[in-house]
Structures are given as C-alpha cells and as structure tokens.
Amino acid sequence: MAKVVSIKRGLWEQLYLPELVRGVGITLKHFFVNTFGSKEIVTVRYPEEKREYPPRFRGVHRLMKREDGSVRCVACMMCSTICPAQCIYIVAGERGDGTAIEKVPVSFDIDELICVVCGMCVEACPCDAIRMDTGRHYPPVDRRDQAFMQKEDLLAAGGPNVAVQGGAGPDWRESYRPLGSDRQIYDREGKLAKQIKGS
C-alpha cells in the first residue's frame, strides 16, 4: 500500500518568495564555502587523483608463477569452464620435466572486453594460478584485437606464490610422514612394502 504523505503548506510557504530566498541562501552558502572557505568538494579529479579501491576489488587478471618462474597454471580448464562469459581460451600442452605436474598452458588468452569481471575463474582455480588482484582496470584500447591478454601479458603482472603445488611428487608414498604416527606403505599387490616411523 502506498502511503500518502500530505505536506501542510501555510501562507508563508505558498507565498513562494520567502522559500525561494531560503533556497538561494542554502545554495549560496555552499557556493561561498566551496569557493572561499573550507572546500567540501566531493569531485575526484580522475587522472591525477585516484580513489583507493577496496582490498577485494576485482581488476585485470594475472597469472601467478612458481618459484622457478614458470606458470602455475596446470591447464585444468576449470576457469574456462566456469566462465559465464566464455572469454578464457586455453590450449593445454605437455610440461614434460618429469615432475608430478604434467600439464601446462601453451597459450592462455583472456578477452577482456567480453569478461564480465565476476571473479568465478579465481574461485574455480584449484592452483591459485589466476588472480584478479592487480588493482587496475583494463585500459581502453583502439582495436578489437588489443583487448586480448595473452599468457605473457598475464604473467608479466604475476608474482611468486609460495603455496606447495602438486603434493610431494610421484614418490609421495615414500616421503609422506604424518606427525606422531607410524605408517605402513603397501605396494600395488597389497603386500606391506615399508614401515615408516612417525616422527
């Protein structure tokens, strides 16, 4: 139900002129305060002054690096699958250095003009490889093809990430030592292969 609010106007208000003078007085007060007094101007002069973004602001994407400087992404396609705008294009390739990490993106392109900046790729990433914490907007571009960010561009803003990835490696059964308990390791046939003392 709409509530009807009736404003009571007396003769003084209906005369219009005194209320007009009052209104002009208010605006003139603002004028003089802003021109000569303590300036209460709310405008941000954009290119020179920038408003600080909140810490969880989602900006341009970046790809994080391992300690050796290679890309953290393992081309699992989670981000490109969940992306509602379908703007992430990944071509997976073989990493081939014998470690537990087998896949690597050969190319990793994001079309920043299609991106809706929802942040779901960051949520979906199991490796903490893609982030949107650069704090920058995507800059304006002149041509359509300039709006693509490629793997190199994404890596350029990326930093090292200290989280251990890929577990302990292919021989994790040997190195796995839960604290304070012994552990038996069985081989594929099911026979006891090794007894590890808890540390």
Add this chain to the structure above:
Amino acid sequence: MFAIIVAALIKLVILLAFAISLAAVLTWMERRQSAMMQDRIGPERANLLPPRPGQVLGRLRLFGLVHPIADALKLAAKEDFVPPKAHRVLYAIAPILTLVPVLLVFAVIPFGPPVCMGALGAKAPDLAQCTRVELLQVAHLDIGLLFVFAIASLSAYGAALAGWASNSSYGLLGGMRATAQMFSYEITMGMTVMGAFLVYGTLEPMAIVQKQATFSQWGIVLQPLGFILFFVAAIAETKRAPFDLPEGESEILGFFVEYSGARFMMFYLGEFVEIVFAGCMITTIFLGGWQLPGLMADGLHWFGTVFSMPHWLVVLVQMATFMAKVFLCCFLQLAIRWSVPRMRYDQLMKLGWKGLLPASILNVVITAGVVLWSQAQVLPR
C-alpha cells in the same frame, strides 16, 4: 559632428566590450558557479599552454576562464546545418533577430556619470560651466526606457521565427511558448517600471540614475515591491530557469533545436547578453546605476571623513561601481537559476497573469497615490 560620432563609437566600444565579455564570462560562471553550489568543481581543464612533461593538466588554465574561448572556437568550427525543409531566409534571420535587439538596447544604459571633458583633473568641476559635457551613455534619448521595451520586444520575433522557420514541431512548440511567455511577462515589466517612472518623473535612464544620489532614493528602497516584480519578470524575459519553458530537454527541446554551429552560438550568446542586460536594467532603475553611496563629485564621504578625488578618478570609480552592480545582479540571477526548480507551463502563465500582473498594477496604483499625496503636500493650494 565628427567628434560626436567618434565619442559615440568609443562609448559603444566600452559598453559592448563590457557586455559581451561579461556574457562570455557568464557562460563559464554559469557552469563553475553551479558546480561550486553543488559541491562539484566544474570546468577548469581548458588550457592555453601544453602540460609540462610528466603532468596531465595543461598550464595557464585561469580557473577555467579559457573554456568560453574553447567553446566559441568549437561552435564556430561546427557544420552550419540547415534542415532540408526549413525556410532558409527566416532561418538565417532568426538568430540575428534575437541577438541584435539585445545589443541595441544597451544604447540607452548610462554606465557612468556626465564627464566634464575640459576639466578631467580638476576637483568637482561644475557641469553647468563646462564647455563640453560627455554623458557616459551611447544614446541620450528622452524616451529611454520606452525605447528599451520597444526594441527588446523584437527578440520575441527571433524566438518565434526560429521555431517556425526550422520546420520542426518541437522547435515550433518552443517558439510558441517563448512568444507567449515573453509577451506575458513584458506587460508585468512595463507596469513595474511605470512605478519607477512615477517616482522619478522621467523616462530617461541617465536622469533616473542622477535622481538616486543617496541610498534612501534608490529604486529598491522606494519601490521594493516593484524591484521584486521586475526581477522576476526579467528572469522570465531571459527565458531561464525557473522559467525556462521555451527550452526543455525532456519535453520540447526548445525553439533552437535545429540550430547548430555559429547560429546556435548567437542564440546562446544572446541569452547571456540578455542576462547582462537584465542586470543593467535592474541596476539602472533600482540599484542606483553608477551611484556609490557616499561618493560625491569631490570624493568619498565615508565614516565622517572626506577622501578627496579628482574628477577622472570619480568617473572611473563610478563606472566600476556600475559594472560591479551589474555583475552582482548577474551572479544573483545565476544563483536563482541553479537553486529553484522549474515551473510547469500553466504555473508560469498563472504566476504571470494572476500573480505578477495584478501585483504590478497594485504597485502602480499605490505609487501613484503616494506621489499625488506628496505633491499635494508640496504644491500650494
């Protein structure tokens, strides 16, 4: 003969330079002042010199005073578009018809005191003894203010023709509104000034100003109701908020919708020259024109002491007083324009015909009664 023409030309140049440059400054002030009133910054980016390396803003920005120049250059460089079915002759004449009458009426505005040309350095020269007295007024017309009303009415034709000749229904509606509004409020204006005529007994602006020598003789003191009515009617005549019905971005766009480039600039400049002219009229009739309270022919009489001044300095101070008063009036008009919401068209007509016009007639009747009564006191029976 030649000297008279040269003198008139010099006065014309001074007055028009003042009026047009103030109008140009007002286009900037309108934006900057409104910004300050609304806690914004407003235009201040246009610059005369490129920025220093590593900086974004250019140099010589002069608080944004470069913007009117930039606007004029931009508008002059725009395409001069004529709608295909427009009446070409009237379409071309209309902007001239709005701008030229507004500039013409400045002729009778006195922007300074009578100057005794032979005795500029003397102290308080007797004007009756002077061989050549130059009035700081382009045309000394006995019908002064009637001339103003006769010529200023012509700019209604400009608005009406602009709307009609551009062959656009929006333009036509705007033109009709402008015509109706200007005619309605001109009556109030004329009636209001009538009160001032009765008080000062003359139509000649210079004489009106000379009769406002002390503050208690100013029009705003003798005719307070007339001042308010005239101010309101003058704002309505300039077709600006709260009476900017002839143009409305959301409904009819205005009588100059179809105009662009230099022709649009004439409408735009005309509007601001009208503001300056309204300020000049208010100053002349109600605010004592070039009279500064306490400033006599021999110097300033303030706080019981006399600061004596030569004739030329008195003239200059009085000219500056006039210009400052006009500027103040313009400032006030802009402040009202940015404070008050605009009216509906029927409210505008209601205010004009049912509010201001009866009030101005009442003002004339009361003023006439008081003037008659005071004359009866003085005159022998």
